[in-house]
Amino acid sequence: MAAPGVAATDLEVVRGKRAALFFAAVAILLGLPLWWKTTETYRAPLPYSQISGLNALQLRLMVPVTVVFTRESVPLDDQEKLPFTVVQEREIPLKYKMKIKCLFQKAYRRALEHEEAALSLGSMQEAETMLAKSQKQAEGSLTVYVISEHSSLLPQDMMSYIGPERTAVVRGIMHREALNIVGHQVIQVAQAMSLTEDVLAAALSDHLPEDKWSSDKRRPLKSSLGYEITFSLLNPDPKSHDVHWDIEGAVQRYVQPFLSALSAVGNFSVDSQILYYALLPATTWPHTASPMSSTQWSPGWDPALPPFTQSSTFCSTYLMATNAFHSPRWGGIMIYNVDPTVYNASELPVRVEVEMVRVMEVFLAQLRLLFGIAQPQMPPKCLFSGPKSEGLTTWELDQLLWARSVENLATATTTLTSLAQLLGKISNIVIKDDVASEVYSAVAAVQKAAEELASGHLASAFIASQEAVTSSERAFFDPSLLHLLYFPDDQKFAIYIPLFLPMAVPILLSLVKIFLETRKSWKKPEKID
Amino acid sequence: MVAACLPRERLRPLAGWLLLLSVGSVAAGRIEDQTEQFFRSGHTNNWAVLVCTSRFWFNYRHVANTLSVYRSVKRLGIPDSHIVLMLADDMACNPRNPKPATVFSHKNMELNVYGDDVEVDYRSYEVTVENFLRVLTGRIPSSTPRSKRLLSDDRSNILIYMTGHGGNGFLKFQDSEEITNIELADAFEQMWQKRRYNELLFIIDTCQGASMYERFYSPNIMALASSQVGEDSLSHQPDPAIGVHLMDRYTFYVLEFLEEINPASQTNMNDLFQVCPRSLCVSTPGHRTDLFQRDPKNVLITDFFGSVRKVEITTDTISLQPDLEITESSYKKDRMDEELMEPLKYAEQLPVAQIIHQKPKLKDWHPPGGFILGLWALIIMVFFKTYGIKHMKFIF
Numbered sequence: 001m002a003a004p005g006v007a008a009t010d011l012e013v014v015r016g017k018r019a020a021l022f023f024a025a026v027a028i029l030l031g032l033p034l035w036w037k038t039t040e041t042y043r044a045p046l047p048y049s050q051i052s053g054l055n056a057l058q059l060r061l062m063v064p065v066t067v068v069f070t071r072e073s074v075p076l077d078d079q080e081k082l083p084f085t086v087v088q089e090r091e092i093p094l095k096y097k098m099k100i101k102c103l104f105q106k107a108y109r110r111a112l113e114h115e116e117a118a119l120s121l122g123s124m125q126e127a128e129t130m131l132a133k134s135q136k137q138a139e140g141s142l143t144v145y146v147i148s149e150h151s152s153l154l155p156q157d158m159m160s161y162i163g164p165e166r167t168a169v170v171r172g173i174m175h176r177e178a179l180n181i182v183g184h185q186v187i188q189v190a191q192a193m194s195l196t197e198d199v200l201a202a203a204l205s206d207h208l209p210e211d212k213w214s215s216d217k218r219r220p221l222k223s224s225l226g227y228e229i230t231f232s233l234l235n236p237d238p239k240s241h242d243v244h245w246d247i248e249g250a251v252q253r254y255v256q257p258f259l260s261a262l263s264a265v266g267n268f269s270v271d272s273q274i275l276y277y278a279l280l281p282a283t284t285w286p287h288t289a290s291p292m293s294s295t296q297w298s299p300g301w302d303p304a305l306p307p308f309t310q311s312s313t314f315c316s317t318y319l320m321a322t323n324a325f326h327s328p329r330w331g332g333i334m335i336y337n338v339d340p341t342v343y344n345a346s347e348l349p350v351r352v353e354v355e356m357v358r359v360m361e362v363f364l365a366q367l368r369l370l371f372g373i374a375q376p377q378m379p380p381k382c383l384f385s386g387p388k389s390e391g392l393t394t395w396e397l398d399q400l401l402w403a404r405s406v407e408n409l410a411t412a413t414t415t416l417t418s419l420a421q422l423l424g425k426i427s428n429i430v431i432k433d434d435v436a437s438e439v440y441s442a443v444a445a446v447q448k449a450a451e452e453l454a455s456g457h458l459a460s461a462f463i464a465s466q467e468a469v470t471s472s473e474r475a476f477f478d479p480s481l482l483h484l485l486y487f488p489d490d491q492k493f494a495i496y497i498p499l500f501l502p503m504a505v506p507i508l509l510s511l512v513k514i515f516l517e518t519r520k521s522w523k524k525p526e527k528i529d
Numbered sequence: 530m531v532a533a534c535l536p537r538e539r540l541r542p543l544a545g546w547l548l549l550l551s552v553g554s555v556a557a558g559r560i561e562d563q564t565e566q567f568f569r570s571g572h573t574n575n576w577a578v579l580v581c582t583s584r585f586w587f588n589y590r591h592v593a594n595t596l597s598v599y600r601s602v603k604r605l606g607i608p609d610s611h612i613v614l615m616l617a618d619d620m621a622c623n624p625r626n627p628k629p630a631t632v633f634s635h636k637n638m639e640l641n642v643y644g645d646d647v648e649v650d651y652r653s654y655e656v657t658v659e660n661f662l663r664v665l666t667g668r669i670p671s672s673t674p675r676s677k678r679l680l681s682d683d684r685s686n687i688l689i690y691m692t693g694h695g696g697n698g699f700l701k702f703q704d705s706e707e708i709t710n711i712e713l714a715d716a717f718e719q720m721w722q723k724r725r726y727n728e729l730l731f732i733i734d735t736c737q738g739a740s741m742y743e744r745f746y747s748p749n750i751m752a753l754a755s756s757q758v759g760e761d762s763l764s765h766q767p768d769p770a771i772g773v774h775l776m777d778r779y780t781f782y783v784l785e786f787l788e789e790i791n792p793a794s795q796t797n798m799n800d801l802f803q804v805c806p807r808s809l810c811v812s813t814p815g816h817r818t819d820l821f822q823r824d825p826k827n828v829l830i831t832d833f834f835g836s837v838r839k840v841e842i843t844t845d846t847i848s849l850q851p852d853l854e855i856t857e858s859s860y861k862k863d864r865m866d867e868e869l870m871e872p873l874k875y876a877e878q879l880p881v882a883q884i885i886h887q888k889p890k891l892k893d894w895h896p897p898g899g900f901i902l903g904l905w906a907l908i909i910m911v912f913f914k915t916y917g918i919k920h921m922k923f924i925f
Binding site for chain 2: 332366369419476481
């Protein structure tokens with residue numbers, strides 16, 4: 001009678017053991033992974049390896065230079081060797097993680113008929129006009145004409161000439177090593193017109209370690225898609241001055257050509273305003289710009305360039321030639337002192353007509369400084385023609401585009417790297433699919449820009465770099481990235497213990513019991529034996 | 530004239546200041562020092578984020594704290610466009626305020642810090658942890674107006690001031706949520722990764738304030754707190770007329786210290802660390818400078834509390850050719866335009882005369898509401914209870 005009862009309890013015990021084991025198996029094998037998966041933050045896959053590869057990117061900036069030799073510029077046997085191409089590399093020594101190399105690809109060739117004719121004309125202007133008619137050069141490329149040693153196109157003591165378009169003229173030499181010497185001179189001229197260490201250092205100023213701060217490096221406005229320029233006229237005393245300025249005409253005549261020349265760099269919008277009863281307190285210079293920014297416009301990325309009229313003797317002797325000062329990354333201020341003799345004649349208010357030419361000269365110079373267009377460094381014995389009527393030479397625009405491309409690439413790389421680092425450090429940030437696609441497109445754009453720079457296509461490289469910056473900024477600053485899911489450890493315990501403990505305790509205890517019994521049953525056979 | 534004898538090349542700003550010396554300015558020596566000092570700090574603009582995390586009338590002192598810091602910061606030069614002010618803003622127009630439209634920071638109502646020109650960027654229920662973190666990290670929805678954004682760049686020095694009720698490792702926001710010190714540290718790290726600040730000064734005036742800066746790990750942050758972990762920050766003085774405490778002790782003494790600062794002063798951070806010793810404050814103020822790269826004695830107070838903008842003198846011009854014809858014709862056009870313009874006036878917006886002389890409208894009749902019906906039902910029931918149900922028969 002006892003046996004079936006024992007057998008029944010045995011069966012139950014076995015069943016109970018099996019049930020406990022299955023519970024444990026389901027809880028551990030199914031439950032734990034399911035809980036883990038459902039409580040993790042969603043992260044769309046990102047190209048982390050490519051992003052870290054961007055840091056080690058080697059930027060090669062290629063400047064295609066065409067060197068054109070006229071007859072009698074170099075010895076005949078050298079002329080026989082034409083045409084051929086030579087590439088000269090220069091590493092730019094900057095303490096930046098991205099290595100930058102500058103390549104000058106010199107394509108030597110003989111001059112064509114019309115070029116010979118143009119270069120044998122009397123003056124440089126005529127020669128340039130004739131040459132300009134024949135060809136249009138791509139952004140970033142240069143053409144250097146080598147003329148004979150005794151040509152009268154250049155003044156006797158000058159060895160080279162740099163023009164406002166992408167052309168330059170260099171004197172040839174009748175010498176055994178003529179090609180090398182001429183090549184060296186061409187490189188000097190080409191460097192002045194395109195990439196120097198200073199241009200790149202200014203572009204990367206935010207990314208370089210700061211051992212010394214030069215004011216040049218912190219002055220330019222950051223690269224951006226568009227700029228809004230505001231011209232303001234401050235009239236602190238309308239009772240005594242009735243000020244008029246023909247801003248529309250001046251903008252159309254002087255500013256618009258400058259901005260159209262710069263149109264490759266970004267979109268510009270210009271507006272103007274007149275502020276009455278706005279005061280400039282007569283304090284020390286560094287403080288003057290801040291009360292002005294507190295009245296109306298917020299600086300940010302709107303540079304405001306106001307001229308100013310007042311009749312007091314405020315600091316008029318302290319100011320120098322231009323009566324103007326500017327603040328980096330913000331804008332400039334010019335003080336327009338009214339001629340004191342005007343007051344004696346008529347009664348108040350005195351009509352003042354602002355001389356827009358003088359004012360615009362100063363403002364265009366300030367705009368050049370704010371955009372980072374520096375005074376070019378000429379090689380020795382070089383004649384520089386000066387900028388055109390727009391105030392900007394074409395190769396200065398090229399310099400700006402190069403600097404901006406490099407800056408954009410550096411910014412995009414930093415943004416992507418920071419995003420990757422942040423995702424590693426802070427585990428609660430969500431990456432949605434559209435953010436991931438922006439990151440992918442940013443990485444692709446950076447790589448494309450680097451390729452275009454290496455092949456010398458400046459315009460497309462600049463556009464690609466702008467795309468890279470826009471995509472990376474959009475990805476980084478997407479509002480969905482804000483993490484609000486941080487829970488301190490004690491809070492996590494407080495939430496999970498009441499859920500899991502009541503379920504886990506019986507399972508664990510039964511597992512322990514099963515384990516102990518199995519161990520006992522293993523030991524038992526030994527004893528019997 | 531000075532202009533003619535100058536060479537036409539760019540002078541370094543320092544050389545420009547030396548020219549001022551030669552013309553005979555008295556303070557030139559100081560200006561030179563200032564320039565040197567200024568160039569050492571490395572920032573070109575200043576921002577301030579001032580957050581008061583409490584609401585309700587009995588937390589008057591937190592609002593007064595924040596507004597007083599706001600006033601000092603404005604006085605020292607930071608414009609409203611560069612200040613993000615987050616307040617519950619329910620003090621000035623609170624029904625319990627005996628002096629409406631004012632918030633006083635000193636006993637005997639000496640100083641109204643609310644004033645006429647306070648610009649609160651995030652008010653009332655907009656002061657949440659999420660909005661605060663969005664402001665700091667810049668992950669703001671694109672529809673946010675410009676005044677609500679922190680548009681700092683890598684050359685900005687930012688001052689962050691927070692006050693309210695806090696505990697060990699957290700700060701309470703408006704009695705409904707908390708921000709932990711780890712979230713704050715992560716937010717600063719995100720700011721650093723995107724180079725949204727050059728240097729950051731973090732001041733917190735809450736109980737156990739030092740716990741909030743324990744977890745910072747990003748460089749260039751200096752932090753001050755009003756009390757250590759385990760200590761409470763105490764309030765300063767109650768005002769018998771208003772009925773609440775007007776300010777907290779730490780902020781009160783910090784403000785007394787800031788009253789002596791002007792935009793040109795050379796006081797450094799070490800002096801700020803000495804403000805409010807234990808004898809005055811009862812709690813022990815703390816500070817943290819290990820993440821900061823410069824020595825605190827070289828850091829000026831005005832690096833964070835004031836706003837000094839660097840200027841350079843323009844020495845070059847471009848030569849342009851004037852076009853006389855255009856100027857002439859535009860001059861004539863100007864004159865003509867002025868004569869033709871008619872006098873301007875405001876549009877008719879409200880028919881004021883009609884509104885003033887209106888007769889009162891006759892109100893429509895509505896049937897009696899639930900309350901009246903219920904009241905009468907009660908009265909009738911009581912009557913019939915008292916006098917017996919048999920009287921009902923006579924009614925129905």
